[in-house]
Amino acid sequence: MNNTGSDFRSYLDKLTALGLMHHVDDSVDWYLEAGAINRYLLESGLPGPVYSRVKDSIPGMRLAANMFATFPGIAVALGLPADTDVYDIIDSYLTRFGRTLEPVIASEGVCQQNVLLGDDANLNALPAVHGHPGDGGRYLGTFGVSVTKDPDSDWTNWGLYRGMIHGPRALGITLHPAINHGGRIMAAWHREDRPMPYAMFFGGDPLYTILGGPGAPPGVSEADIAGGMRDRPVELVRCETVDLMVPADAEIVVEGTVSPGDVLPEGPFAEYPGYLVSDPSPAPVVRVTAITYRDRAVLPTCSMGIPMDMVFPHIQMAANFKRVLLQARLPVAKVGVPVAGNGMAVVVSTDTPIAGLPQRIAATIWSDATGSKLTPYVIVVNTDVDPMDTGAVMHAIVAKCHPARDIHVYPGFYNAPLQPYLPSGPHKALGVGGANVLLDCTWPVELAPQDIPLRSDFTTSYPDDLKRRVEERVAGWNLPSITATGSGTGGTTPIRGTSRQPGRR
Numbered sequence: 001m002n003n004t005g006s007d008f009r010s011y012l013d014k015l016t017a018l019g020l021m022h023h024v025d026d027s028v029d030w031y032l033e034a035g036a037i038n039r040y041l042l043e044s045g046l047p048g049p050v051y052s053r054v055k056d057s058i059p060g061m062r063l064a065a066n067m068f069a070t071f072p073g074i075a076v077a078l079g080l081p082a083d084t085d086v087y088d089i090i091d092s093y094l095t096r097f098g099r100t101l102e103p104v105i106a107s108e109g110v111c112q113q114n115v116l117l118g119d120d121a122n123l124n125a126l127p128a129v130h131g132h133p134g135d136g137g138r139y140l141g142t143f144g145v146s147v148t149k150d151p152d153s154d155w156t157n158w159g160l161y162r163g164m165i166h167g168p169r170a171l172g173i174t175l176h177p178a179i180n181h182g183g184r185i186m187a188a189w190h191r192e193d194r195p196m197p198y199a200m201f202f203g204g205d206p207l208y209t210i211l212g213g214p215g216a217p218p219g220v221s222e223a224d225i226a227g228g229m230r231d232r233p234v235e236l237v238r239c240e241t242v243d244l245m246v247p248a249d250a251e252i253v254v255e256g257t258v259s260p261g262d263v264l265p266e267g268p269f270a271e272y273p274g275y276l277v278s279d280p281s282p283a284p285v286v287r288v289t290a291i292t293y294r295d296r297a298v299l300p301t302c303s304m305g306i307p308m309d310m311v312f313p314h315i316q317m318a319a320n321f322k323r324v325l326l327q328a329r330l331p332v333a334k335v336g337v338p339v340a341g342n343g344m345a346v347v348v349s350t351d352t353p354i355a356g357l358p359q360r361i362a363a364t365i366w367s368d369a370t371g372s373k374l375t376p377y378v379i380v381v382n383t384d385v386d387p388m389d390t391g392a393v394m395h396a397i398v399a400k401c402h403p404a405r406d407i408h409v410y411p412g413f414y415n416a417p418l419q420p421y422l423p424s425g426p427h428k429a430l431g432v433g434g435a436n437v438l439l440d441c442t443w444p445v446e447l448a449p450q451d452i453p454l455r456s457d458f459t460t461s462y463p464d465d466l467k468r469r470v471e472e473r474v475a476g477w478n479l480p481s482i483t484a485t486g487s488g489t490g491g492t493t494p495i496r497g498t499s500r501q502p503g504r505r
């Protein structure tokens with residue numbers, strides 16, 4: 001039943017075989033301990049955990065973290081070989097995103113092997129973590145996909161919106177009509193004074209979670225995109241208590257309704273920029289009607305911080321920006337969203353000497369829906385710089401970006417309210433007080449080719465035959481590898497932070 005080999009537990013098995021995940025049999029406390037272990041493992045470059053026993057949780061139910069933290073892991077989630085180069089992952093995503101294939105309906109699903117109804121449905125019995133000191137509570141919804149259906153059309157939306165447990169059957173969700181599609185759909189139900197049916201699912205094909213992030217245009221169902229991207233339709237089953245469909249191979253499903261005016265303070269929460277920046281504010285509450293789950297279900301959880309524990313948004317953002325830049329016919333080479341920037345900076349490389357090209361690149365990115373919110377920093381480099389290599393980008397900034405000539409500040413832009421540098425106050429939630437900046441790290445157009453300084457490094461400075469001889473000689477010395485300085489994330493393994501893959505230094 002629903003055995004596709006592409007579900008979440010199969011994904012974890014593949015990552016375990018690659019050495020990217022590790023099974024933990026000792027009991028772990030959901031209050032801070034699991035969050036601290038998750039961060040420590042991530043920041044030490046160690047495999048992510050799959051916990052078999054979480055305090056107070058339904059026996060046998062498991063918890064997994066850091067499974068989306070490496071590019072090899074994301075490659076596997078997208079059906080690519082683990083050693084796929086990061087720019088090839090970006091191009092593959094770019095090519096496949098947008099294809100659609102309608103889901104098929106199954107009569108039963110493993111996600112309903114266990115069904116808890118009414119008072120038996122207790123959110124506190126799920127292995128949700130209270131991850132950081134200062135968080136407003138236990139966050140069940142981090143990698144949980146919210147399912148909402150437009151009352152007036154066939155559009156079913158999937159979105160990742162954080163969800164805080166208020167009580168056994170109350171889950172606060174950051175649904176907001178101006179910010180996300182789930183909120184927009186909620187507003188349509190509430191305009192007619194009707195409660196909105198709601199479901200949050202966890203797991204299934206990891207692609208489902210990934211697609212719940214930077215989403216599809218309004219009116220387009222992410223389930224159709226998931227089917228199109230993997231060239232196999234998503235199998236859906238009907239929920240037990242609400243008129244919604246969820247993936248048959250999901251690990252856990254929470255069902256409920258959101259009624260007009262039913263809000264409670266939600267937050268704070270240590271968010272994606274790596275700081276505890278979200279003040280408590282009223283958010284809609286899901287009144288839970290059922291919890292269903294697979295035998296030995298695994299709950300995926302996210303441990304936000306510095307560096308981020310998920311790199312799929314970087315792939316999606318880079319693919320999206322590359323698409324809009326190419327549509328604008330701008331001559332760009334590579335587009336990268338470096339991990340160390342927590343999604344707040346984009347780096348674009350080009351060698352085409354056109355006056356004002358960096359400004360057009362920045363303007364195009366800031367005109368895009370995602371870029372207008374999330375990336376106040378646009379950095380343009382020449383093609384000798386790998387945009388995903390933070391050390392190389394840092395060098396380009398200090399060596400080529402003239403402090404008075406090449407830093408272009410644009411005050412007044414909207415910035416995401418979670419941007420840590422925004423001044424606090426009543427207008428912060430509106431993104432007021434923001435600005436954007438372009439760092440132009442390209443050689444000036446008017447510089448004659450013979451005046452461009454020669455770069456000094458092994459790759460560019462020496463003749464090819466000498467380089468080959470040096471490589472052969474040094475290979476014969478059998479030297480141990482030492483950790484490269486300046487890797488993208490400041491201390492973790494190169495595979496997390498740069499485009500380099502193991503063995504491709």
Ligand SMILES: Cc1cc2nc3c(=O)[nH]c(=O)nc-3n(C[C@H](O)[C@H](O)[C@H](O)COP(=O)(O)O)c2cc1C
Binds near residue numbers: 313
């Ligand atoms: C792990 C994770 C958590 C997120 N949490 C939220 C959130 O709490 N609220 C929100 O509005 N967006 C959140 N986002 C961003 C949305 O998922 C993203 O904007 C997406 O486009 C929403 O889908 P939609 O466009 O269908 O609304 C999160 C993204 C990720 C990857």
